[in-house]
Amino acid sequence: MRYLPLAVAVAVAGVACHEPTLPPNHTPAYAFDYFGDVFHWPQDRLSVRFFADTRGAMRTYVQRGVNLWEQQFLYGEFRGVLVPDSTHADVIVVWADSVPPDVPPDEGAPIKACVGTTTPEFDVSGVALAGPIHTSLAVLMSSATPAQLAACMRRTVLHELGHALGLFQEASDSLLIMNFTPWVNAPADGDRRTVEVLYHTPPTIAPPPR
Numbered sequence: 001m002r003y004l005p006l007a008v009a010v011a012v013a014g015v016a017c018h019e020p021t022l023p024p025n026h027t028p029a030y031a032f033d034y035f036g037d038v039f040h041w042p043q044d045r046l047s048v049r050f051f052a053d054t055r056g057a058m059r060t061y062v063q064r065g066v067n068l069w070e071q072q073f074l075y076g077e078f079r080g081v082l083v084p085d086s087t088h089a090d091v092i093v094v095w096a097d098s099v100p101p102d103v104p105p106d107e108g109a110p111i112k113a114c115v116g117t118t119t120p121e122f123d124v125s126g127v128a129l130a131g132p133i134h135t136s137l138a139v140l141m142s143s144a145t146p147a148q149l150a151a152c153m154r155r156t157v158l159h160e161l162g163h164a165l166g167l168f169q170e171a172s173d174s175l176l177i178m179n180f181t182p183w184v185n186a187p188a189d190g191d192r193r194t195v196e197v198l199y200h201t202p203p204t205i206a207p208p209p210r
């Protein structure tokens with residue numbers, strides 16, 4: 001039998017070794033509570049039902065947003081589905097005023113051409129939602145091109161859906177979709193960490209009755 005020199009044998013054995021890896025970061029990037037209270041959709045209310053305004057590109061924006069937020073979870077903690085009837089929805093997303101043209105979004109430098117609002121309505125107890133979460137999108141800059149406006153709406157719908165999931169606070173980091181003004185096109189690692197922690201935090205706000 002032929003033996004390798006000791007130094008060579010050690011080097012060969014070392015090929016199979018791996019550098020130790022750091023544990024995954026599970027620290028939220030920003031706060032998500034509502035004046036100390038926490039809301040997220042419980043497992044027995046999945047899939048969350050979203051109604052999107054049927055005019056323009058809203059259904060496309062909402063479906064994309066739901067898909068992107070679902071991808072942030074490892075174990076299906078959140079799932080959403082679009083429904084055709086607003087009377088059977090948990091979240092209702094509509095245009096606040098005019099309907100922007102349905103055109104491909106401008107993938108260039110983002111501009112703040114639109115604004116969104118998400119409003120949870122509480123019942124008299126103050127610890128449960130009284131009805132669907134309402135989200136509306138409005139044009140802010142009429143001088144924006146249709147493509148710039150489409151890009152802004154796509155980003156802002158994604159941001160507002162984050163609020164509808166229970167991310168009630170804004171992020172200060174401009175690279176996160178939950179920044180005060182969303183500049184990015186998808187949730188980033190900080191958004192993923194934060195929403196995962198949220199969905200593993202016991203809620204103090206109950207969902208609306210069905």
